[in-house]
Amino acid sequence: MAEKVMVSCQIPQDWKEKIARLAEERKKEPSLIIYEAIAQYLGENIETTDSRLNALETDVAQLGTTVNSLQQRLHTAASIMTASYAASGRPPQNLQKQEPLADEDESEDEPDEILYGFLPPEERPFS
Incomplete structure (x- = not known):
């Protein structure tokens, strides 16, 4: 690390009070608050x-x-x-329970008629 030197300058009283409050909040010495502020201003990266x-x-x-x-x-x-x-009255396709595929011998035949009784009368074909 480079040798450190002492510098001084005069600042307004309210700045000194702000530095003191920051130092107290961060549990640091006021000189370290000033050091970090100068480093930040100069673009120095101090961890x-x-x-x-x-x-x-x-x-x-x-x-x-x-x-x-x-x-x-x-x-x-x-x-x-x-x-x-x-809108559909049934869960989306990926959320519906999937029935296991049955063998052809075990499957039941579909009904030969199409049921329309669940539709409102004005939407039923052949009424």
């Missing part, structure tokens, strides 16, 4: 607990956004499936 914490907070925020997006997609898919079920 501090705060910078790692900020990176983690950013990652968590991005994960939260991803989770929200996935939840919205899931909700949309569920709404579409519910609407499909309501």
